[in-house]
Amino acid sequence: MDKYVVKGGKQLFGQVDISGAKNAAVAIIPAALMVEGVCRIENIPQISDTKKLLEMLALMGAKIRFVNKTTLDIDCSNVHLSDDIYDLTRQIRASYYLIGSMLGRFGKASTTMPGGCNFGVRPIDQHIKGMKALGAVMDISRGFIKAEAKGGRLKGTRIYLDKVSVGATINVMIAATMASGITVIENVAREPHIVDLANFLNSMGADIRGAGTDVIKVRGVDKLHGGSYCLIPDQIEAGTYMAAVAGTGGEVTLTNVIPKHLDCISAKLIEMGVEIEEGEDFVTVRRTGELTHTNIKTLPYPGFPTDMQPQVSTVLALANGTSVVTEGVWDNRYKYVNELRKMGAEIQVDGKTAVIQGVKKLYGAPVAACDLRAGAAMVIAGLCAEGTTTIEDIVYIERGYQDFVGKLRKLGADIVKISDPDPKSDEGIAEAV
Ligand code: EPZ
Secondary structure, eight states: OOEEEEEOOOOEEEEEEOOBOHHHHHHHHHHGGGBSSEEEEESOOOSHHHHHHHHHHHHTTOEEEEEETTEEEEEOSSOOOOGGGHHHHTTOGGGGHHHHHHHHHHSEEEEEOOOOOOSSOOOOHHHHHHHHHTTEEEEEETTEEEEEEGGGSOBOOEEEOSSOOHHHHHHHHHHHHTSBSEEEEESOOOOHHHHHHHHHHHHTTOOEEOBTBSEEEEEOOSOBOOEEEEOOBOHHHHHHHHHHHHHHOEEEEEESOOGGGGHHHHHHHHHTTOEEEEOSSEEEEEEOSOOBOOEEEBOSTTSBOGGGHHHHHHHHTTSBSEEEEEOSSOSOOOTHHHHHHHTTOEEEEETTEEEEEOOSOOBOOEEEOOSHHHHHHHHHHHHHSBSEEEEEOTTTGGGTOTTHHHHHHHTTOEEEEEEOSSTTSSOOEEEOO
16 A cells, blocks of 8 residues: 655745645536536646546546646536446545536436545435425435436525535535526535635526625526636645644745635634744745644634644644644544554544643654545654654545645655555555655
């Protein structure tokens, strides 16, 4: 199995360019299925989740052409349902956005229950509630999801989501885009990637208003035309590099960011003793003094993002004093704590709360990535630790971070990817990129 080997103790210096937002890309690619024409999409992150979604669309007849590494043309003029996508749809969470776009395009949908990071129960009841409200008959059994719009087309309605859910907000907004009439969705999530999806759909001829607030209004259209769109930069990738330099010390400028999207992360890092300078499309993060404890509760946007909880908790493990972190979104997002304890962290977890007693040092050890952001946290821990850390199961990390090793090495990190084609062999091939 591939792994990362990190020799810790080096500060990070330099500049890192942030890639397109993963959670915007994994919503916009499925949504492109509804567009009868060519969508030119720029700033697509080169990560395995987007590759899998593009493969799904290609299996449904989409023509996909890469203009350059991060710009592609998707032509869904002639697409169809296909059973061939099921092996892929089971692998990632965002495959469930195809329910909304298949219903929008074909008036019916056929996919599987989604995959995705495992941190507790991840129901999809709000997605189903929204589709049924729009007039879909849903059949969910044996791991498959089949849906059919009564009368062949979804019908606009008013929907109140019982829980603030990024996925349900996105899925229902996609489905409503081509429904007949007006849909009002209330108690929606407000993440930047939801606004990005609405802007993408509107640039293709949709009529969506209110994204970024807690009420979204969609006036259904009969057809979407081709066009071009550029994704926003990734708030969580940026936050991950901000946390990394907060942990190691040093000074790093992140380019191609939207500082506003980072407000909640910057505010917490400043409380911890980190200096942050903001520009038009960059932030400079500097940490020269001691790290100080703070308390964090993760919440839907604009609150502190749950997807930054493992990374910042890792930095708090090295801060003076005791910090309390409360996970306000997921039931069980502390699996990584056992891995951090192997490196000397002193963290007690009770349900959704972690009490972190800062220590002077972490020590390199063999650890594993439990999920995408937990894996990123292990890399941060390895960068800060004394000695060498090996990180297994990096497939999770490479789902959401473009060129993680290359970008970190450019900042002075001593990290290599060992590709181990034969798990039985005792030496891998170091890829110092
Ligand atoms: C999205 O997951 C992100 N994934 C997650 O990021 C992120 O942690 C999460 O939003 C919260 O920001 C993608 O965008 C692909 P939710 P999603 O629906 O949509 C409950 C990463 O690291 N809920 O907002 O699955 C749910 O159990 C990934 O990039 C229901 O009860 O999250 C949770 O408690 C990991 N019923 C809360 O709502 C539903 O039908 C928020 O979930 C849906 C959700």
